[in-house]
Amino acid sequence: MKQILVLHTGGTIAMKENPSTGSVSPDAKNPLTDAPIPLPEDVQLITENIFNLPSPHITPERMLKIKERIQKAYQNGIDSVVITHGTDTLEETAYFLDLTIGNWLPIVLTGAMRSSNELGSDGLYNFVSAIRVAASPDAKDQGVLVVMNDEIHAARYVTKTHTTNVATFRTPSIGPIGMINKNNIIFLQKVLHSQYTDISSASGFIPILKAYAGMRGELLEGLAHLSLDGLVIEALGAGNLPPENIAPLQKLLDAQIPIVLVSRCFNGIAEAVYDYRGGGSELQKMGVIFSPNINSQKVRIKLLIANNLQLKKDELVDFMQQ
Numbered sequence: 001m002k003q004i005l006v007l008h009t010g011g012t013i014a015m016k017e018n019p020s021t022g023s024v025s026p027d028a029k030n031p032l033t034d035a036p037i038p039l040p041e042d043v044q045l046i047t048e049n050i051f052n053l054p055s056p057h058i059t060p061e062r063m064l065k066i067k068e069r070i071q072k073a074y075q076n077g078i079d080s081v082v083i084t085h086g087t088d089t090l091e092e093t094a095y096f097l098d099l100t101i102g103n104w105l106p107i108v109l110t111g112a113m114r115s116s117n118e119l120g121s122d123g124l125y126n127f128v129s130a131i132r133v134a135a136s137p138d139a140k141d142q143g144v145l146v147v148m149n150d151e152i153h154a155a156r157y158v159t160k161t162h163t164t165n166v167a168t169f170r171t172p173s174i175g176p177i178g179m180i181n182k183n184n185i186i187f188l189q190k191v192l193h194s195q196y197t198d199i200s201s202a203s204g205f206i207p208i209l210k211a212y213a214g215m216r217g218e219l220l221e222g223l224a225h226l227s228l229d230g231l232v233i234e235a236l237g238a239g240n241l242p243p244e245n246i247a248p249l250q251k252l253l254d255a256q257i258p259i260v261l262v263s264r265c266f267n268g269i270a271e272a273v274y275d276y277r278g279g280g281s282e283l284q285k286m287g288v289i290f291s292p293n294i295n296s297q298k299v300r301i302k303l304l305i306a307n308n309l310q311l312k313k314d315e316l317v318d319f320m321q322q
């Protein structure tokens with residue numbers, strides 16, 4: 001028998017709609033607990049309601065709690081893990097686990113865009129799909145996975161792209177790494193391993209700042225008065241900033257605050273291409289770290305993990321660029 005640990009954390013998948021107002025809120029009793037679940041024959045579920053929270057209430061400390069619960073379960077010989085989670089921050093928890101669990105047994109996150117009593121509710125279907133993927137031998141050694149709407153995505157790249165559509169989770173550039181059919185689970189691509197790093201705390205003040213046309217230096221100047229542990233900037237295009245930001249940025253760098261830059265573009269990566277005031281070349285020479293191929297919210301998770309590893313400067317650059 002395959003033993004799958006199911007951790008329910010909350011989110012729309014555990015919510016109900018009030019039919020008279022149309023508003024959606026957490027249900028005291030998880031609707032998945034009593035739902036008829038067609039399980040593969042060789043699968044046994046061990047279910048736990050670790051939280052019942054909307055995912056905007058999920059913090060890095062709570063992600064750490066999920067990680068520790070999974071690692072404890074590994075000692076008891078479970079075969080895989082399914083986590084139900086709100087979709088708003090699902091990609092951040094998925095990536096946190098991808099970086100901090102050094103074990104390649106399947107871990108699959110899923111959620112829902114429509115709550116349990118809404119017409120066309122996708123929760124139960126996604127949950128069953130996640131169990132099927134977690135039970136598949138091909139899901140081993142693929143890193144943490146996100147299963148929604150008949151697709152399998154890698155935690156490292158997947159992102160929520162739509163506020164309400166059930167096909168909200170997408171992987172820019174490469175697409176899903178697998179698909180779920182009526183009778184088969186098919187993996188189409190093999191995922192690069194994320195570097196494993198163990199942490200026992202997840203603290204740090206690391207905001208994300210999005211650049212825009214006409215952005216002046218006041219925001220960065222203001223940030224210099226807060227005790228930052230790091231800063232993630234979503235820069236313009238290939239990795240550039242309006243020139244007024246250079247001087248305050250230098251002040252933050254002089255104060256030894258790690259600054260990691262990604263592009264605000266949905267596709268592609270930030271690189272030091274442009275050599276003009278505020279261009280990527282100047283930013284790189286100043287010591288801004290360019291992060292390839294993950295979005296700002298995931299870079300933030302990675303920088304937070306780095307913050308709790310107490311890395312030296314060179315190690316931090318290496319870690320953030322992997």
Ligand SMILES: NC(=O)C[C@H](N)C(=O)O
Nearest residue numbers: 011012054055086087088
């Ligand atoms: N679809 C969802 O789960 C959205 C919800 N606000 C959450 O993340 O908890």
